[in-house]
Amino acid sequence: MKRDQERKRRFRSYTVNMASPKARTTIIMLGLAIAVFAIIVSVIAVQLLAGGQKGLAGKMLHSISAHSLSHVISQEIPMYASVGPDVTMVENKVYPKGFSNMLLYLFTDIDAGNPLTVVGSQVPGMAVSEFQLLTPGPEFDVPPAEHTHPEGSQPNADAKPREKVEDFKTSNEPLVYVYHTHNRESFLPAMPGVSDPDRAYHPKENIEKAGTALIEGLKKEGYAGLQTLEDYWVKGDFNRAYDFSRPTVQKVLKENKNLQLIFDIHRDANKREVTTRGINKENYATVYLIVGGGNNPHAEKNEAVAYELHNLIQEMYPGMSRGVWKKNDTRFDTRYNHDLNPNMVILEIGGPENTMAEVTRTAEAMSKVSAAYLKKKGFAPQRLEGQKQ
Template identity: 60%
Template sequence: MKKFDHERKRRFRSLTLNLSSQRARTAIITMGLATAVFSIIVCVVAVQLITGGQSKGLAGRILHSISVHSLNGVMSQELPMYASIGPTPTLAESNASPRGLSNMLLYLFTDIDAGNPLTMLGFQVPGMAVSDFKLLTPDPTYTVPPSDDHADKNAPPPNLEAKPREKVEDVIPANNNEPLVYIYHSHNRESFLPDLPQIQNADRAYDAKKNIEQAGSAMLEELKKNGVPTLQTLEDYWTQGSFDDAYDYSRVTVQKVLKEHKDLKLIFDIHRDSLPRDKTTFNIDGVDYAMVYFIVGGGNNPHSDQNQATATKLQEYMNKMYPGLTRGVWKKGPASYDTRYNQDLNRNMVLIEIGGPGNSLEEEKRTAALLGKAAAQYLKDIKALSPEVQVPVEKPLTKQQQDSQQRQEQKQQGSN
């Protein structure tokens, strides 16, 4: 009996925790705090996922990181063709791989990788997000890349409560002539503050009637005067959905037009920039004009080089006929989002920005008319127009000629 009791005492042992020690209390408190923090994070993520949080929330950042980095990486490794056709990330995005727990948390909450300063520049400094533009026609006077039409990304989209407008008929070439030029407007309600006295904010310069379409119509009229059959579509993409998806909506229209008209030589998506007036205005002989900016789509655009050649040639015509009126040609570099601007649909397509919200509609139309003359001369030179078509060129005075003329007038007034 004693032997049996002895075996039971050796088989079952007890463990006593001394919770009064400092080490034990510290361990318990640390574990409790860690559990609480983890629970809070899980709750925040769950709430945002349930309520459909945007990408700027914590849940959105996690999902964005998973979808952009992890999923693309796995698919690129397993599908060789995907790596060749998928969008090429920018340098800041491709190197954004934070190391260490603290750096990971910093990147999760702020999009900043302490080991990669480009993430700070590219995501936090205004304007650096479009730093992958490439200037094709360098000019020390104009080095500002084209800005987004809806600059304030934290504000609600400008077409959030837009109302449909009355149907506007497309402008068809007279006598059923096959058009050589096609004009359309992805951001068709882009407007101008001088013509909208009730609006002060440039991010809200949009209107159903007074907008960039009228500049396109002025260009069309000038092309018609010069014997160029031109088609303009006036589709209102403003109420079709998100402002950021406008190029997807206009793409359907462009595909339809390209299918119906096979002989188009030039295709223009005409916009206005969102820079201030002093960056988008040029004075010729005492008259203000809205400046022209040629934009070339990049990314997965197979026609990128040809689009670039067409834009550069048109810019050369403008510089020759109206010196100083253009801001150059910009080509969008690789990015993790779509930068084609539908130019992958045709090699002769160019996006043109005329002026900005600080210009008036009259200034826009003046420039659009000159742009129409330059395009007509270009078409004549490439033999797209019949030789008998005459293209009158009204060459305004250059700045040097204006100064010389003013000095001569002052001398004449002094002699009198």
């Protein structure tokens, strides 16, 4: 009977001899593991504070998209899967697959599934090979040039804050919105004494003037527009500029629900012979229409808008467009904020060797192109405040 009761006992005690070599080894290993974990967490915290997205920690966090997080949550919470965002819209090849490939990518920037990551930074021309041409024709053969700057030589490293500039807005509800992620991109003819294209940045004489000319031209055509003139140049790392402009765009989109065209206007980095065209006996700066690919669920709609604008440019100003390009680079986040709205397109107007007159002429031409686009969409011109009858 006593033996049967012993069999029914649900709990048994276990005595550990803390003085034994095995127990000491276990405790020491556990302590070392905790110490290593604490060191790793500390290193990651320091890198996040000091290095942003350039450090290993930044890469790790940057490689985790919102869609990836949604996918993980949906695996554990069935209700979230039915109401959460559609994760199937995101491309499957944005980041390296497999644990070993991810570790290799984090430590070396090499994706074993993408050979371009091995030679992209070493072979001239490979850095822009991830641009996909969306407009057929041999005349569209030169992709937009990358704004490359060596490590430690950021163009905005010594930039000083400028005076506050008021945003430019017409009286009616805007249909077109213009902003500038790289707002201080400038032009050498407007910068006496500067001849290096890598130094073509200026707090006042810059690409923002093209945006203002476009909005003013739209006003003359009877269409309301809005231009934000926030100086992102002094906010930090040049490579994170799209992170800085993103909150501005989100705020504007929330406050203006009827925007039909959203332009992030930049300057290209190519030579003058590539970025200039003679039209009607006058020189115009060329236009690149760029779509953010990568992790962008609106990519196809962005492409359609860009392609329609390109066709209008070719019809109204033959040769002014250098084509529609989509950035599909899988190594970095190449959405360019285009995931926020399907009507968004980057316009790269001219290059560092173009004059401000040529750039302004192109911006005014783009206002007429934009007006033609809006008319095709059924938006009739209106009489705006201050506009002559």
